[in-house]
Amino acid sequence: MPTIEPNTAICLDHVSVAYRAPYERIGTLKEYVIRWFQRRVKYQHFLALNDVSLTIKKGEIVGIIGHNGAGKSTLLKLISRVLTPTSGRVWVRGKVAPLLELGAGFHPELTGRENIYLNSAILGLTRKEIDEKVPGIIEFSELHEFIDAPIRTYSSGMSARLGFAVATDTNPDILILDEIMAVGDEAFKHKSEARIRSFFEQGITIVLVSHSMETVEKLCTHVVRLDHGVVKGDGKPLEIINEYREISAV
Amino acid sequence: MPSSELIYDSTSRKSPAIEELKEAVKYRELIFQLTRRDILTRYKRSVLGIAWTMLNPLGMMLVLAFAFSQLFRFDTGGNYSTFVLSGLIAWTFFSQTTTACMNSLVWGGGLFQHIYIPRSTFAISSMFTGVVNWMFSLVPLLAIILVTEKTLPWTVVTFPISLTLLFAFSLGIGLLLSAVGIYFPDVVEMYQIILSAWMYLTPIIYPENIIPAEMQWIFKINPMYYLVKLFRLSVYDGQLPTTADLVPAAAFSLTILVVGWVFFTYKSKEFAYRT
Numbered sequence: 001m002p003t004i005e006p007n008t009a010i011c012l013d014h015v016s017v018a019y020r021a022p023y024e025r026i027g028t029l030k031e032y033v034i035r036w037f038q039r040r041v042k043y044q045h046f047l048a049l050n051d052v053s054l055t056i057k058k059g060e061i062v063g064i065i066g067h068n069g070a071g072k073s074t075l076l077k078l079i080s081r082v083l084t085p086t087s088g089r090v091w092v093r094g095k096v097a098p099l100l101e102l103g104a105g106f107h108p109e110l111t112g113r114e115n116i117y118l119n120s121a122i123l124g125l126t127r128k129e130i131d132e133k134v135p136g137i138i139e140f141s142e143l144h145e146f147i148d149a150p151i152r153t154y155s156s157g158m159s160a161r162l163g164f165a166v167a168t169d170t171n172p173d174i175l176i177l178d179e180i181m182a183v184g185d186e187a188f189k190h191k192s193e194a195r196i197r198s199f200f201e202q203g204i205t206i207v208l209v210s211h212s213m214e215t216v217e218k219l220c221t222h223v224v225r226l227d228h229g230v231v232k233g234d235g236k237p238l239e240i241i242n243e244y245r246e247i248s249a250v
Numbered sequence: 251m252p253s254s255e256l257i258y259d260s261t262s263r264k265s266p267a268i269e270e271l272k273e274a275v276k277y278r279e280l281i282f283q284l285t286r287r288d289i290l291t292r293y294k295r296s297v298l299g300i301a302w303t304m305l306n307p308l309g310m311m312l313v314l315a316f317a318f319s320q321l322f323r324f325d326t327g328g329n330y331s332t333f334v335l336s337g338l339i340a341w342t343f344f345s346q347t348t349t350a351c352m353n354s355l356v357w358g359g360g361l362f363q364h365i366y367i368p369r370s371t372f373a374i375s376s377m378f379t380g381v382v383n384w385m386f387s388l389v390p391l392l393a394i395i396l397v398t399e400k401t402l403p404w405t406v407v408t409f410p411i412s413l414t415l416l417f418a419f420s421l422g423i424g425l426l427l428s429a430v431g432i433y434f435p436d437v438v439e440m441y442q443i444i445l446s447a448w449m450y451l452t453p454i455i456y457p458e459n460i461i462p463a464e465m466q467w468i469f470k471i472n473p474m475y476y477l478v479k480l481f482r483l484s485v486y487d488g489q490l491p492t493t494a495d496l497v498p499a500a501a502f503s504l505t506i507l508v509v510g511w512v513f514f515t516y517k518s519k520e521f522a523y524r525t
Contacts, residue, residue, distance in 0.1 A: 028436035083523070091260070092257070118283045173256075
């Protein structure tokens, strides 16, 4: 394990994630038992991440780039604790806010207000914290007169606004972003972009996955390139992005 | 800055069972919100609302009570419908909560793939939803007993103790089933068959003395036998459970709860690898 400096926010040390997939999908216990007796349970290991080591300092804005299936999402899952590495160590300091699933766990039959409580509780907030946030969330989502109507009566834009408001009304130390999200109509898009921008200005640590090289170049202070689960580049944005462009052009 | 004290280390050697317990306490608001969601959504769209929770088990119990009292004429030494109802009070809680627990953890998987949530919160909230539904269904049941027996024994005050033990046992079984069900979803289907076999092996619709003495061991190894008995003693026999009744019920329940919790939390790191 590399020494963890006081300014380290995230540290991955020789991290691998291996998905163990049976050659043939065994979906039932019955099948499994039969095959186990026949000694026919064989697996192949698929390495989503292979011996990845990287350190992210507090206040850095890190862009993760790479083609589809390079392991970007797996990396985000490790940092946000959804996944535990198969080997190696993941070390994270501070409160992590994943802005991945907006409105995760929204229930159509519940009202907007009830869903704010449910969704915030999913994000690990206590009752007191939620009570304090509710007015701000309603204000930001502009759903005042609809907040006590069931979500199933909302338009998709309305529930996206509510999801965004709940997910971003938080004071994280580390923010995880899968693409820069902007939701709703034009006016709300500006508002949501402004809120994301304010996170960048607050000096918190941000890990951003994006396919837009322009976004990454403009926003990030540090870029990591993944290729088939291996770190192929880790350094200054322009350098890594140019490398990536060269390879992708071939 | 207090939040920078928060450190996550995937190689932490702390016991997963204890860590999960701390997380469940930390996420107690989620347990409450999930329970609330399950109760609210169940009642919001149905015209009869809460009445359904009361009528469902009631309907089933009336069918059973009528069928068996006419068909088999078991001699239970008292009113047969009260006898059946007192056993079903415990059984329906167990069968409904364990099934709900497994369903929410096996099929509710989408959320766990995106956001970190201590999974035990889903299991615990299934149990609390069961408690709320159980209390609703108790109203008509006690009313029937009151009508047929003209009296309700005061010993029903021991229900909270019996229900706590049943809660612990159901949570333990629910966690064990879910841990297996995440790997093999067909366990969910298989469990329904096991449940009906288990119900007939437990003296719920028949008195235990119809089983010959040399076969009685089959009750002694069945935790539900002791749990059903606790409820039956207080509603049907009007007796307080003795130490001899409580000790095996508590021992089975707590053992299963600990085994289920430890097994579930020990396996839970692998759950995210299963979709």
